[in-house]
Amino acid sequence: MIDRTGTPLVELRDIRVAFGGVHAVQDVSVDLYPGEVVGLVGGNGAGKTTLIRTLSGAHPADSGQILIDGDPVTISHPRDAKALGVETIYQNLALADNIDAPGNVFLGRELTTRFGNLDDSAMEDATRKLMGRLNPKFQNFVVPVASLSGGQRQSVAIARAVHFNARILIMDEPTAALGPAETKQVGDLIKQLREEGIGIFLISHDIHDVYDLSDRISVMLQGKLVGTVDKTEVTTDEVLAMIILGKRPGEVTQKDLAELH
Amino acid sequence: MAETKVSAAEQEPEAAPEPEERGSRSLRDALRAAEVDARLLGLLGALAVIWIVFHIITPNHTFFTPRNIWNLSVQTAVVAIMATGMVLIIVTRNIDLSVGAVMAAVGMFMAVVQHDWLPAWIGFDHPLTWVIALAAGLAMGAAIGAFQGSIVAYVGVPSFIVTLGGFLVWRGVAWWMVSGQTLAPMDTLFRKLGGGSTGTVGGTWSWVLAIAACAGIVLLQFTRRRQRARYGFRLRPMWTEISIAVIACGALLLLVGFLNRYYLPPALATATGHEGENISLGLAYPVLIAIGVGIVMTFIATRRRFGRSVYAIGGNPDAAELAGIKTRRTIVKTFTLMGLLVGLAAAVQVARLNAAVSGLGTGMELNVIAAAVIGGTSLSGGIGTIVGALLGALVMQSLVSGMVLMGIEAPLQDIVVGIVLVLAVTLDTIFRRRAAR
Numbered sequence: 001m002i003d004r005t006g007t008p009l010v011e012l013r014d015i016r017v018a019f020g021g022v023h024a025v026q027d028v029s030v031d032l033y034p035g036e037v038v039g040l041v042g043g044n045g046a047g048k049t050t051l052i053r054t055l056s057g058a059h060p061a062d063s064g065q066i067l068i069d070g071d072p073v074t075i076s077h078p079r080d081a082k083a084l085g086v087e088t089i090y091q092n093l094a095l096a097d098n099i100d101a102p103g104n105v106f107l108g109r110e111l112t113t114r115f116g117n118l119d120d121s122a123m124e125d126a127t128r129k130l131m132g133r134l135n136p137k138f139q140n141f142v143v144p145v146a147s148l149s150g151g152q153r154q155s156v157a158i159a160r161a162v163h164f165n166a167r168i169l170i171m172d173e174p175t176a177a178l179g180p181a182e183t184k185q186v187g188d189l190i191k192q193l194r195e196e197g198i199g200i201f202l203i204s205h206d207i208h209d210v211y212d213l214s215d216r217i218s219v220m221l222q223g224k225l226v227g228t229v230d231k232t233e234v235t236t237d238e239v240l241a242m243i244i245l246g247k248r249p250g251e252v253t254q255k256d257l258a259e260l261h
Numbered sequence: 262m263a264e265t266k267v268s269a270a271e272q273e274p275e276a277a278p279e280p281e282e283r284g285s286r287s288l289r290d291a292l293r294a295a296e297v298d299a300r301l302l303g304l305l306g307a308l309a310v311i312w313i314v315f316h317i318i319t320p321n322h323t324f325f326t327p328r329n330i331w332n333l334s335v336q337t338a339v340v341a342i343m344a345t346g347m348v349l350i351i352v353t354r355n356i357d358l359s360v361g362a363v364m365a366a367v368g369m370f371m372a373v374v375q376h377d378w379l380p381a382w383i384g385f386d387h388p389l390t391w392v393i394a395l396a397a398g399l400a401m402g403a404a405i406g407a408f409q410g411s412i413v414a415y416v417g418v419p420s421f422i423v424t425l426g427g428f429l430v431w432r433g434v435a436w437w438m439v440s441g442q443t444l445a446p447m448d449t450l451f452r453k454l455g456g457g458s459t460g461t462v463g464g465t466w467s468w469v470l471a472i473a474a475c476a477g478i479v480l481l482q483f484t485r486r487r488q489r490a491r492y493g494f495r496l497r498p499m500w501t502e503i504s505i506a507v508i509a510c511g512a513l514l515l516l517v518g519f520l521n522r523y524y525l526p527p528a529l530a531t532a533t534g535h536e537g538e539n540i541s542l543g544l545a546y547p548v549l550i551a552i553g554v555g556i557v558m559t560f561i562a563t564r565r566r567f568g569r570s571v572y573a574i575g576g577n578p579d580a581a582e583l584a585g586i587k588t589r590r591t592i593v594k595t596f597t598l599m600g601l602l603v604g605l606a607a608a609v610q611v612a613r614l615n616a617a618v619s620g621l622g623t624g625m626e627l628n629v630i631a632a633a634v635i636g637g638t639s640l641s642g643g644i645g646t647i648v649g650a651l652l653g654a655l656v657m658q659s660l661v662s663g664m665v666l667m668g669i670e671a672p673l674q675d676i677v678v679g680i681v682l683v684l685a686v687t688l689d690t691i692f693r694r695r696a697a698r
Binding site: 077088093097103117124 | 563568583584586
């Protein structure tokens with residue numbers, strides 16, 4: 001079991017984000033402990049990605065607080081998040097298609113020689129070692145990532161996130177574009193990273209994608225948090241009721257559950 | 262650890278891993294193994310065809326003569342210098358339409374500095390005049406570039422509009438600086454920047470430079486090989502390494518030997534006390550400047566973090582931003598670099614003409630953009646090489662030069678260059694589409 005008596009690794013408190021007059025996220029609070037996987041689920045437009053973008057620095061919150069190790073932090077740019085050990089794997093992977101795999105892994109954090117020149121060999125070497133661990137079948141190190149398959153591109157995005165000793169990992173729909181074998185691979189990787197003590201936010205619109213891997217599940221609906229539940233205490237149907245009806249496990253009736261199927 | 266529950270995901274059958282595409286890629290893999298750029302070979306091929314065809318069809322076969330190729334090299338230099346900067350601009354999905362007008366403003370400024378200001382301070386033909394004038398021009402070019410780039414990057418006005426404005430503004434500024442006068446002549450040393458019979462390094466130095474360049478090529482190959490070996494990466498087969506070195510050095514030495522057969526006109530040789538001797542002009546300064554710019558820009562584009570950022574922004578601006586790249590600052594830098602190169606090109610152009618007029622560089626922006634695009638730079642961003650742009654400039658100038666030798670009128674020359682531009686991009690698009698499959 002996860003020890004949740006200490007200080008959470010991350011705490012998002014009363015986060016609020018609005019686009020124009022639309023409240024994409026309203027007073028949502030979630031937290032994450034070291035070595036824990038929190039599944040963040042909800043339908044399309046529930047505000048999961050928007051919420052998590054405040055943590056990754058892609059879009060600052062209008063109000064609310066972010067605490068890391070109990071200390072309030074300001075994250076106004078992806079650079080700030082990375083400096084705090086927060087790495088993000090975006091749904092669209094955020095790869096520069098015209099650049100090769102090592103170039104993408106080290107994008108914005110290139111290794112350089114003592115003259116400040118790009119050390120391509122060192123970056124390729126590091127990427128080869130990384131891929132040996134993450135996806136041993138990966139061999140395309142010198143072609144632009146545009147010519148790679150969905151799974152290979154995913155590997156590049158994951159490699160980028162884990163190489164820099166992330167403490168907090170955000171994965172937005174990590175398996176949406178993957179086949180079953182690759183999905184299993186990502187699942188194994190998540191378990192491995194969790195055992196290393198990394199805290200992981202796993203975002204998905206489909207509870208079945210994250211149920212197995214999650215320790216706790218936070219459900220969002222229309223920009224609000226429906227609730228956070230311990231996975232051992234709920235069934236997938238109960239979570240489904242939270243996602244679709246916005247009802248917490250105690251509030252759900254048999255009739256509701258019947259309607260879900 | 263949380264205990265594992267049986268779930269829907271585990272019930273799904275394990276599918277076979279995605280079949281890897283092979284077969285159709287084998288030829289490209291082979292090319293990749295030799296690390297030879299197919300697009301570059303295509304450009305060199307096109308250039309060879311143009312030179313051979315023109316040599317055959319020009320009256321008296323005057324195209325492939327030392328004299329014409331020497332002139333061609335000098336004529337290409339100005340556009341080539343600017344095209345290297347334009348590549349980086351276009352790679353970031355921007356454009357600079359103002360380079361011709363900026364050239365006029367900067368050229369005029371350098372002329373004013375050496376013609377009107379400096380003589381009053383340090384006298385005529387002072388040995389430092391050319392340095393001060395050049396530095397002033399480079400500074401002004403960089404400042405204009407930084408200014409336009411800042412509006413693009415920080416205010417968010419499309420570069421097309423900002424530089425279209427610049428296209429009008431800087432031409433007007435050039436006129437206004439001297440009320441439309443022509444400034445001439447230029448400082449004696451400054452004039453060397455433009456080539457001409459005094460602006461060359463001579464035959465001996467041309468050989469020295471060529472041999473040094475050969476040594477550089479081999480050294481570069483050797484360092485790269487040792488670097489890859491250190492990490493245990495697959496090395497390029499030795500025969501490829503040797504072939505590349507032999508072909509590159511051989512071509513270089515042949516070209517320099519050929520150019521060195523362009524001699525000082527007999528009358529000038531007599532005037533300089535070498536009556537009856539063949540004095541090689543050797544490589545012209547503008548050509549050396551263009552080659553130097555090409556090397557430095559290639560280095561910046563491929564070996565520096567700035568260059569990597571430029572290509573990342575072109576490939577996926579959002580990804581670049583999310584990766585922590587300072588995208589706006591990078592854009593400003595590309596425009597600043599472009600301005601600096603325009604300043605350098607303006608110096609060469611003013612020195613060549615030995616005069617500054619407000620019409621300097623009219624229409625040049627289109628030649629520069631065309632050179633970059635013929636050289637394989639994609640207007641949709643992310644793709645383009647410095648070497649390609651240099652070759653693109655050479656291809657365009659070769660066409661013009663050949664047509665001039667054939668006595669074809671200017672309007673028809675424009676028609677041909679226009680068609681070649683569209684044809685080159687069409688072929689490139691088809692090539693890319695097939696490669697993407």
